[in-house]
Amino acid sequence: xxxxxxxxxxxxxxxxxxxxxxxxxxxxxxxxxxxxxxxxxxxxxxxxxxxxxxxxxxxxxxxxxxxxxxxxxxxxxxxxxxxxxxxxxxxxxxxxxxxxxxxxxxxxxxxx
Amino acid sequence: xxxxxxxxxxxxxxxxxxxxxxxxxxxxxxxxxxxxxxxxxxxxxxxxxxxxxxxxxxxxxxxxxxxxxxxxxxxxxxxxxxxxxxxxxxxxxxxxxxxxxxxxxxxxxx
Numbered sequence: 001x002x003x004x005x006x007x008x009x010x011x012x013x014x015x016x017x018x019x020x021x022x023x024x025x026x027x028x029x030x031x032x033x034x035x036x037x038x039x040x041x042x043x044x045x046x047x048x049x050x051x052x053x054x055x056x057x058x059x060x061x062x063x064x065x066x067x068x069x070x071x072x073x074x075x076x077x078x079x080x081x082x083x084x085x086x087x088x089x090x091x092x093x094x095x096x097x098x099x100x101x102x103x104x105x106x107x108x109x110x111x112x
Numbered sequence: 113x114x115x116x117x118x119x120x121x122x123x124x125x126x127x128x129x130x131x132x133x134x135x136x137x138x139x140x141x142x143x144x145x146x147x148x149x150x151x152x153x154x155x156x157x158x159x160x161x162x163x164x165x166x167x168x169x170x171x172x173x174x175x176x177x178x179x180x181x182x183x184x185x186x187x188x189x190x191x192x193x194x195x196x197x198x199x200x201x202x203x204x205x206x207x208x209x210x211x212x213x214x215x216x217x218x219x220x221x222x
Contacts, residue, residue, distance in 0.1 A: 033209060041197055043155065043212040045204075056209050090154060099145045099160035099203065101210060106154055 003027050006091050006104035013081060014112055020077045021107045023091030031055070032074040033101065034066060035090040043090070049074055081111045116200050116213035123219045124190050132185045132216045134200035142203035144176050144183040145210060150196045158185070158198075187218070195220045 004025045013019055025032060033056075034046040048056035052068045063079045074091060091104040116136040124130040134144065143162040147155040159167050161176035161183060173186040187194055197217050201210040 031208070035212075041149075041215050043199065043201075043215075045209045045211065048209045050208070055206075056204075099143050099162065099210070100157045101145075101147075101155070103154040103156070 002105075004091055004093055004102050004104040006089075006107050008107060009105060010108050010110075012110045012112065015081055015083060017081050018077070018079045019081060019109070020075055021089055021091075021109075022073070022075045023104055024073050025091075025093040025102070025104075026072065027093055027095070027102060028072075029093035029095045029102070030071060031094045032068065032071070033092045033094075034074065034076050035092060035103075037088045037090060037106070039087070047074075047076075078109075081109075083111050085109060086111045116202055116211065118198075118200055118213045118216045120214070121217045121219070123221070126190055126192060126220060126222050128190050129186065129188045130190060130218065132187075132198050132200075132218070134183045134185075134213055136181050136183075136200075136202050136213075144174070145201045145203075146172075146174050146185045147199045147201060147212075148196050149199065149215070155199060190220045192220050192222065194218060 006023045031050045033048045037043050047066045049068045065077045068074045088106045088108045090106045092101040094101050118134045145160045146158040149155045159174040166175045171188045176183040197215040199212050199215045201212045
């Protein structure tokens with residue numbers, strides 16, 4: 001069983017489109033995250049949810065909207081996609097202090 | 113501000129020992145974590161130091177000195193499969209999310 005799973009793994013789309021990435025964890029963790037990894041491998045926190053409540057919302061364009069229907073799911077919706085949104089998006093979860101994160105396999109988004 | 117600095121690249125040969133350093137500037141700091149990421153893969157957790165000192169897990173050890181704002185990851189008996197990117201990461205002020213360094217690419221040759 002995959003602990004943190006994301007879909008889709010690959011996404012190729014045109015500028016201006018809207019797309020969503022889904023994430024589910026079966027670890028029973030309370031906290032979930034979205035990270036963005038750019039072409040230089042820099043991992044940047046985007047959002048953090050604890051028990052369905054938004055905890056962290058870093059400086060991210062409001063075209064990005066996370067949604068957590070329950071504590072096992074955290075989805076990411078992106079409106080009006082831009083070239084600079086091309087990256088790998090990682091979902092992660094943790095329990096308690098966030099020193100240990102469990103990452104999903106990543107969703108590679110390519111905007112043409 | 114919160115930032116973590118680590119070398120961008122390190123090279124070594126099989127069987128050797130390598131140390132990857134991480135220095136940080138942050139306040140309200142709770143601990144230092146280390147992650148490994150192979151090309152095309154997801155970051156995987158290696159270790160977490162909440163307190164000063166050395167933590168050992170098999171061939172990997174991690175060290176933290178909070179007074180020096182410094183830590184390192186020590187990899188022993190290097191193997192080809194250890195070729196990967198290694199990230200140090202610190203908890204943010206609220207202790208709610210990890211802030212990552214830019215990563216160190218380790219290349220192990222035979």
